[in-house]
Amino acid sequence: xxxxxxxxxxxxxxxxxxxxxxxxxxxxxxxxxxxxxxxxxxxxxxx
Amino acid sequence: xxxxxxxxxxxxxxxxxxxxxxxxxxxxxxxxxxxxxxxxxxxxxxxxxxxxxxxxxxxxxxxxxxxxxxxxxxxxxxxxxxxxxxxxxxxxxxxxxxxxxxxxxxxxxxxxxxxxxxxxxxxxxxxxxxxxxxxxxxxxxxxxxxxxxxxxxxxxxxxxxxxxxxxxxxxxxxxxxxxxxxxxxxxxxxxxxxxxxxxxxxxxxxxxxxxxxxxxxxxxxxxxxxxxxxxxxxxxxxxxxxxxxxxxxxxxxxxxxxxxxxxxxxxxxxxxxxxxxxxxxxxxxxxxxxxxxxxxxxxxxxxxxxxxxxxxxxxxxxxxxxxxxxxxxxxxxxx
Numbered sequence: 539x540x541x542x543x544x545x546x547x548x549x550x551x552x553x554x555x556x557x558x559x560x561x562x563x564x565x566x567x568x569x570x571x572x573x574x575x576x577x578x579x580x581x582x583x584x585x
Numbered sequence: 586x587x588x589x590x591x592x593x594x595x596x597x598x599x600x601x602x603x604x605x606x607x608x609x610x611x612x613x614x615x616x617x618x619x620x621x622x623x624x625x626x627x628x629x630x631x632x633x634x635x636x637x638x639x640x641x642x643x644x645x646x647x648x649x650x651x652x653x654x655x656x657x658x659x660x661x662x663x664x665x666x667x668x669x670x671x672x673x674x675x676x677x678x679x680x681x682x683x684x685x686x687x688x689x690x691x692x693x694x695x696x697x698x699x700x701x702x703x704x705x706x707x708x709x710x711x712x713x714x715x716x717x718x719x720x721x722x723x724x725x726x727x728x729x730x731x732x733x734x735x736x737x738x739x740x741x742x743x744x745x746x747x748x749x750x751x752x753x754x755x756x757x758x759x760x761x762x763x764x765x766x767x768x769x770x771x772x773x774x775x776x777x778x779x780x781x782x783x784x785x786x787x788x789x790x791x792x793x794x795x796x797x798x799x800x801x802x803x804x805x806x807x808x809x810x811x812x813x814x815x816x817x818x819x820x821x822x823x824x825x826x827x828x829x830x831x832x833x834x835x836x837x838x839x840x841x842x843x844x845x846x847x848x849x850x851x852x853x854x855x856x857x858x859x860x861x862x863x864x865x866x867x868x869x870x871x872x873x874x875x876x877x878x879x880x881x882x883x884x885x886x887x888x889x890x891x892x893x894x895x896x897x898x899x900x901x902x903x904x905x906x907x908x909x910x911x912x913x914x915x916x917x918x919x920x
Contacts, residue, residue: 539858541882545850550890565856571886572856576865578892579874579885 541568586656586675586759587903589803589910591615592795602786603705605714605771609634610762613796613804615674618731618770619757622787624750626773628688628707628728630715631660631670634765636820637720638828639666643684643727650901652737654682657902659811660729660760665818669811670766674903675759676731679751683733685743688725689775697744698778705774714769731758733773733781747780761800763807799907802914806905809913856882 543551551567554560560570592615599621600606605628610616618627633639642663650658660671676682688711694704703709712722736746760768772789776782794800820826824843858866866881875881 539856539878539882540853541856541879542851542853543883545852546846547883547887548852550894551886554890554894565854568854568856568882568886569858569862571889572882573862573865574893575885575889576862576869578889580865580868580872 543568587803587905587910588907589799590797592797592800594792595795596791596793598791600770600772600789600791602772602776602788603710603774605710605769606791607714607717607767607769608791608793609765610671610760610768610793611765611796612762612808613801614762615794615800616671616760616762616768617757617790617792617794618760619790619792620732620752620754620787621790623754624732624752624783625787625789626733626750626776626781627731627789628711628771628773629731630711630726630728630769632715632720632724632767632769633662633666633668633670634767637718637724637767639663639668639670640724640726641670641729643729646729647684649898652685654684654729655900657900657904659763659807659901665816665822667814667817669763669807671760671762671764671768672807672901672903673758674761675757677753677756679753680732680756680758681734681751683730683735684727685737686728686730686733686735686747688728688730689773689781694775694778700778704778705776707771707774710771710774711769714771715767718767730773731770732756749780750783761804761807763804763811798914799910802910802912803905805913805916806910858882 548564551564554567555562555564561567596608598606631641639662641660645661645663646654646658649661654673656673656675658673659669662668662670688707690706690708691703694700694706707728708725711725715724732750732752734748734750735743736748737743738746770789770791772786773781776786777784866878869875869881870877875884
């Protein structure tokens with residue numbers, strides 16, 4: 539799906555990309571951040 | 586208080602009700618304000634001695650430290666400068682501080698209490714004190730209030746929730762200058778009609794202590810901690826560095842806006858989500874945490890950043906080791 543990000547948001551996301559622990563591309567990192575957010579916010583995966 | 590050796594008193598004055606005084610305090614010097622008889626609210630303004638437009642912002646103190654001030658609290662100047670002007674070193678628990686009440690003014694007493702004439706007030710007292718340095722009534726800013734036991738209710742209502750002043754004779758607040766400043770304490774003018782000073786006025790003592798090796802070192806460490814950010818601007822950074830002298834506002838016909846990072850750069854990214862992700866997106870929307878799928882992914886990712894990669898507000902503190910202070914005092918600094 540298409541998601542719009544500002545250039546400023548990508549500056550911060552690129553810092554996480556540079557860390558290397560959550561993925562090597564912006565797309566991988568954003569997906570990983572989203573999944574961790576869901577885990578932190580909603581808890582475990584709903585069946 | 587942090588165990589440092591303070592310098593000798595170089596200036597001392599008793600401020601009578603309902604007066605104030607503007608006193609220069611240089612980097613590394615210490616300012617003490619003492620209740621000499623008993624409970625008394627003290628309003629406090631502060632300006633960079635070398636640029637009066639760089640002045641204390643209690644709003645930003647609230648932003649970073651909450652509604653009360655405590656040892657270690659930084660007296661920040663307003664953005665875009667955002668300089669640490671002074672740091673509170675010590676105060677007794679009986680000195681409850683206020684950064685909500687702004688400052689009392691003559692209209693307050695006329696409008697709210699029906700006072701028919703000109704009642705003493707901190708706006709006029711501050712204005713008179715800073716006049717000694719060529720400043721005007723409009724230069725007075727919202728006060729950092731010492732010994733002002735304000736309260737507030739769930740709706741944020743301020744008046745009449747000022748509680749009795751808990752100050753005691755001998756109570757002293759101690760501040761260190763981390764920049765050269767013009768410090769302006771005054772004996773609050775509302776004292777006889779409010780709990781702010783328990784319905785009376787009392788004098789205060791103001792002292793300035795010379796720099797000592799320890800205060801030089803501490804000021805250096807505080808400057809190192811709170812300065813050096815590239816977005817702490819100086820006048821040299823301003824697109825318009827002038828101070829207006831004309832009072833009426835007129836449009837600059839040559840004005841061309843140059844807003845920060847405008848127009849915003851917007852990037853489309855293709856984020857692949859699996860079925861489990863899409864179920865979570867629907868849950869987020871159902872709970873009101875997102876408007877649509879795009880919002881769910883973007884807000885989710887950025888909320889994760891906020892939660893996990895953002896320095897959260899921490900109480901400002903004086904957690905320096907005395908050995909570090911003394912080492913800093915022996916190191917050439919930026920005095």
